[in-house]
Amino acid sequence: MKNKKSDGNSTGIPLYSEVELYLAELTLREIEAGKDVFQAIRGHPLPDGDGFLSKHTLITAYRNQVRDGIRQEDRNLLKKIRLKPMRTLSGVTTVTVLTKPYPCPGQCIFCPDYEEMPVSYLPDEPGAMRALFHQYDPFTQVTSRIEALHEIGHPTDKIELLVLGGSWTAYQDEYQSWFIKRCFDAMNGTEAETLAQAQSLNEQAQHKNVGLVLETRPDLISRDELARMRILGVTKVQLGIQSLDNKILELNHRGHTVEEARHGVALLRAAGYKIVLHWMPNLLGATLDSDREDFNRLWDDIAPDEIKIYPTQLLKDTQLYDKWKRGEYKPYSTEELIQLITDIKPTIPRYCRVNRVVRDIPSQNVVAGNKRTSLRQDIQVELKSRGEICLCIRCREVRDQEIEIKSLVLNDLIYTSTGCEEHFLSFNTPDDHLAGFLRLSLPGSNAIDTGIKDLDHAAIIREVHIYGQSLPVGQERDGAAQHAGLGTALLAEGERIAAEKGFHRIAVISAVGTRQYYLDRGYKRGDLYMVKENLNRS
Numbered sequence: 001m002k003n004k005k006s007d008g009n010s011t012g013i014p015l016y017s018e019v020e021l022y023l024a025e026l027t028l029r030e031i032e033a034g035k036d037v038f039q040a041i042r043g044h045p046l047p048d049g050d051g052f053l054s055k056h057t058l059i060t061a062y063r064n065q066v067r068d069g070i071r072q073e074d075r076n077l078l079k080k081i082r083l084k085p086m087r088t089l090s091g092v093t094t095v096t097v098l099t100k101p102y103p104c105p106g107q108c109i110f111c112p113d114y115e116e117m118p119v120s121y122l123p124d125e126p127g128a129m130r131a132l133f134h135q136y137d138p139f140t141q142v143t144s145r146i147e148a149l150h151e152i153g154h155p156t157d158k159i160e161l162l163v164l165g166g167s168w169t170a171y172q173d174e175y176q177s178w179f180i181k182r183c184f185d186a187m188n189g190t191e192a193e194t195l196a197q198a199q200s201l202n203e204q205a206q207h208k209n210v211g212l213v214l215e216t217r218p219d220l221i222s223r224d225e226l227a228r229m230r231i232l233g234v235t236k237v238q239l240g241i242q243s244l245d246n247k248i249l250e251l252n253h254r255g256h257t258v259e260e261a262r263h264g265v266a267l268l269r270a271a272g273y274k275i276v277l278h279w280m281p282n283l284l285g286a287t288l289d290s291d292r293e294d295f296n297r298l299w300d301d302i303a304p305d306e307i308k309i310y311p312t313q314l315l316k317d318t319q320l321y322d323k324w325k326r327g328e329y330k331p332y333s334t335e336e337l338i339q340l341i342t343d344i345k346p347t348i349p350r351y352c353r354v355n356r357v358v359r360d361i362p363s364q365n366v367v368a369g370n371k372r373t374s375l376r377q378d379i380q381v382e383l384k385s386r387g388e389i390c391l392c393i394r395c396r397e398v399r400d401q402e403i404e405i406k407s408l409v410l411n412d413l414i415y416t417s418t419g420c421e422e423h424f425l426s427f428n429t430p431d432d433h434l435a436g437f438l439r440l441s442l443p444g445s446n447a448i449d450t451g452i453k454d455l456d457h458a459a460i461i462r463e464v465h466i467y468g469q470s471l472p473v474g475q476e477r478d479g480a481a482q483h484a485g486l487g488t489a490l491l492a493e494g495e496r497i498a499a500e501k502g503f504h505r506i507a508v509i510s511a512v513g514t515r516q517y518y519l520d521r522g523y524k525r526g527d528l529y530m531v532k533e534n535l536n537r538s
């Protein structure tokens with residue numbers, strides 16, 4: 001807890017991580033140099049889709065620097081920060097909750113296991129600290145996070161719920177249902193009798209759930225699991241795939257093979273889930289060259305929608321630590337990592353989003369190798385100096401750019417993955433920024449049969465994402481992409497392509513809080529998906 005400071009909020013829990021204070025420092029420098037406060041904050045998003053820096057953090061960082069003599073007192077700067085209202089640009093606010101500690105079937109040699117913590121989490125990670133403070137109670141975790149976000153001026157009408165903490169599918173069914181129901185109760189501000197009732201209340205609630213994300217191991221995904229997760233309202237699954245080399249997986253005691261990982265991805269895709277993969281360079285047995293090759297394999301067939309690059313970090317109390325002490329493992333240096341990730345970033349396809357390039361582990365826990373949590377910024381600098389760019393989704397999102405709807409161009413990027421023909425439909429600005437996109441999967445004859453009735457012979461819409469400011473209803477703003485009907489236009493195009501390819505039915509993996517959106521566009525409630533029939537007749 002050394003590097004943490006309390007923000008003096010009502011809960012009294014420390015909220016500032018090293019990476020938050022580092023980003024605050026960069027932001028302050030830009031504001032001082034004349035950049036708009038709002039833009040400066042947006043330029044340095046928090047890791048893991050956790051939104052943006054609060055004014056509180058900025059002011060604390062400022063005060064610390066003045067106290068430590070690093071910065072001169074500047075009342076104007078302080079005034080500027082305080083006056084600027086905060087708005088959220090991604091359109092959706094992420095709320096992260098952790099499940100209670102529970103044994104994971106994995107034995108990965110790099111994974112820490114601390115008392116009172118879910119496996120793989122450290123007691124001084126900001127999210128983990130918050131969860132421990134709330135004794136892993138889902139209701140109070142969600143409620144307090146919504147309150148904190150609201151206090152700093154973030155709209156909280158659209159919430160993506162990110163459930164972390166070990167391997168979700170290893171928890172018992174009863175706990176899973178209770179946990180998710182309590183999250184919905186918190187978003188609804190009222191207690192329902194059943195999960196289904198809580199979900200139905202959420203369709204009209206003030207804090208609508210527009211995405212539900214779980215994390216698990218690829219070998220724990222099964223056909224039964226696909227339907228179970230849908231009943232909970234899940235829309236996106238994060239899988240630790242880590243490597244596509246069986247030798248490396250075995251050396252690191254991952255306990256699953258590449259084939260199992262591929263099968264897990266194929267199952268998720270066949271059921272329309274959005275797929276986020278964790279990939280780890282610098283595992284035991286890997287080299288810089290083998291990691292470059294391994295990364296390339298990701299795009300052959302697996303083709304994730306999003307990736308988190310988590311370079312292996314050497315932590316105490318792991319088996320990898322013992323190997324390092326015996327000289328059997330050597331972590332890459334920070335410079336080697338920067339070069340490696342800068343090499344691979346420009347090779348990432350346009351349909352994928354890079355969410356992370358390093359895990360936000362407080363550096364005092366890292367025994368050797370890279371300790372820098374600001375790797376993303378260092379990589380951007382290196383990319384720029386090489387004259388290269390990353391074309392992933394995150395690097396092309398419109399963010400706070402005003403867009404002219406008439407100038408947008410509709411693109412259809414087609415690729416194949418695990419038995420499906422994928423269409424990444426996007427609206428692009430003339431300077432190649434993304435105003436919105438839709439993921440359409442057209443299962444081929446070799447796609448996995450999920451056994452789910454709604455998906456029988458159906459094309460599947462796996463994601464519709466429109467960028468632009470999430471403004472409370474009644475405060476629409478010219479140029480804000482979310483309000484310009486782009487989603488409807490993308491849906492119509494997706495339906496047209498599906499019909500053209502011979503599909504009569506289309507199913508959307510809708511979050512609970514977006515069901516109404518699809519009802520308004522001619523979709524009906526299926527058992528687990530929103531469905532439109534008779535496509536080629538419409």
Ligand code: SF4
Nearest residue numbers: 104106107108111120
């Ligand atoms: S599967 Fe994940 S949580 Fe389980 S031991 Fe491996 S790294 Fe840790």
Ligand SMILES: [Zn+2]
Nearest residue numbers: 354390392395
């Ligand atoms: Zn990128």
